[in-house]
Amino acid sequence: MLVLEDGRTFRGLSYGAEGETFGEAVFSTGMTGYQETLTDPSYHRQVIVMTAPHIGNTGFNDEDNESHRIWAAGFVVRDPALRSSNWRARRGLEDELRDQGIVGICEIDTRALTRHLRERGSMRVGIFSGEAAGRPETQLLERVLAAPRMEGAALAQEVTTTEAYVVPAQGEKRFTVAALDLGIKEMTPQLMAERGIEVHVLPATATIEDIKAVGEHGPDGVFFSNGPGDPATAEHEITLLREVLGDRVPFFGICFGNQLLGRALGFGTYKLKYGHRGINQPVMDRATGKVEVTAHNHGFAVDAPLDSVSDTAFGRARVSHVCLNDDVVEGLECLDVPAYSVQYHPEAAAGPHDAAYLFDRFIELMTQHKTSHMTQGVDA
Numbered sequence: 001m002l003v004l005e006d007g008r009t010f011r012g013l014s015y016g017a018e019g020e021t022f023g024e025a026v027f028s029t030g031m032t033g034y035q036e037t038l039t040d041p042s043y044h045r046q047v048i049v050m051t052a053p054h055i056g057n058t059g060f061n062d063e064d065n066e067s068h069r070i071w072a073a074g075f076v077v078r079d080p081a082l083r084s085s086n087w088r089a090r091r092g093l094e095d096e097l098r099d100q101g102i103v104g105i106c107e108i109d110t111r112a113l114t115r116h117l118r119e120r121g122s123m124r125v126g127i128f129s130g131e132a133a134g135r136p137e138t139q140l141l142e143r144v145l146a147a148p149r150m151e152g153a154a155l156a157q158e159v160t161t162t163e164a165y166v167v168p169a170q171g172e173k174r175f176t177v178a179a180l181d182l183g184i185k186e187m188t189p190q191l192m193a194e195r196g197i198e199v200h201v202l203p204a205t206a207t208i209e210d211i212k213a214v215g216e217h218g219p220d221g222v223f224f225s226n227g228p229g230d231p232a233t234a235e236h237e238i239t240l241l242r243e244v245l246g247d248r249v250p251f252f253g254i255c256f257g258n259q260l261l262g263r264a265l266g267f268g269t270y271k272l273k274y275g276h277r278g279i280n281q282p283v284m285d286r287a288t289g290k291v292e293v294t295a296h297n298h299g300f301a302v303d304a305p306l307d308s309v310s311d312t313a314f315g316r317a318r319v320s321h322v323c324l325n326d327d328v329v330e331g332l333e334c335l336d337v338p339a340y341s342v343q344y345h346p347e348a349a350a351g352p353h354d355a356a357y358l359f360d361r362f363i364e365l366m367t368q369h370k371t372s373h374m375t376q377g378v379d380a
């Protein structure tokens with residue numbers, strides 16, 4: 001039984017582990033990439049409804065995980081594949097869900113559920129199977145209503161690495177970057193390493209001293225990752241970012257990292273009605289007018305003016321990218337300090353590769369910064 005906080009219920013069959021689970025019900029429109037989605041730490045405390053009807057076709061493999069475990073709190077599918085068929089599959093999706101204790105539900109009308117969430121907005125949900133489903137509906141609803149909401153949730157500490165680690169640069173090492181792990185996906189340091197960046201991944205609790213201790217004379221750049229929870233709660237990270245911006249160290253942020261850049265600059269963030277989750281969202285780069293097809297997973301967004309340059313504590317800033325479906329801010333760019341960020345996922349795990357240039361932009365920013373520093377040194 002699936003029970004939404006507004007009382008609507010759906011009956012289906014147990015899928016994955018048996019028991020009960022709670023979270024925020026969100027829908028994802030990606031037709032591929034369920035393994036990356038499930039293991040993306042940004043989905044911590046969320047129950048994912050897949051709008052694609054047939055899920056599990058390619059099983060579960062050893063290569064596509066975005067972290068060491070499944071973070072989604074629950075999984076809802078219409079029609080699970082009865083057997084997996086892919087040369088990389090090591091086991092079936094349902095076996096993996098069961099092994100990791102993830103409670104799911106299948107054979108429900110996911111289209112009706114998605115339309116409900118789209119009309120009423122994301123909301124809390126519970127999935128109950130086996131003995132847990134035997135209780136009266138009113139009791140199940142009470143349990144859903146007792147679960148925490150996503151607004152005001154500080155979750156980075158629950159998903160971040162406890163120890164710092166290094167992802168070595170591939171080929172010649174060109175730059176050293178400190179990456180704050182707020183729920184980082186493995187593909188992100190990977191794409192940096194491929195470009196000659198040595199990535200020092202730091203726990204979310206890292207201090208400015210920890211960041212400055214990266215590299216011989218401090219890092220060439222600082223990166224803030226994606227991650228779960230409400231950006232309004234990330235006081236520590238925002239203070240840290242303000243120090244980085246004040247020191248004019250090149251900065252790049254993705255998703256949660258974009259929301260934190262927004263807040264560090266003095267913009268607000270707010271919760272979207274039902275968010276953007278999928279791998280075919282059109283985004284326009286406002287400098288070039290070019291449209292990218294992009295991967296999204298966000299429930300919050302930055303509140304910044306689209307058509308004017310804003311004066312912030314760190315100089316001028318503007319909205320660099322916008323979602324063409326609903327005009328939501330999808331990227332920020334500072335004009336007086338070397339910092340930019342995007343709300344969507346250039347690491348494309350899963351998703352299209354249109355936005356990969358954003359990693360090259362980080363290289364350009366660090367190159368310019370290094371050169372300007374060297375010239376300043378010569379002048380002095």
Ligand SMILES: NC(=O)CC[C@H](N)C(=O)O
Pocket residue numbers: 042225226227228229230231254255256257297298299300301
């Ligand atoms: N993928 C992310 O980084 C998500 C950021 C934030 N938790 C949101 O839901 O908007």
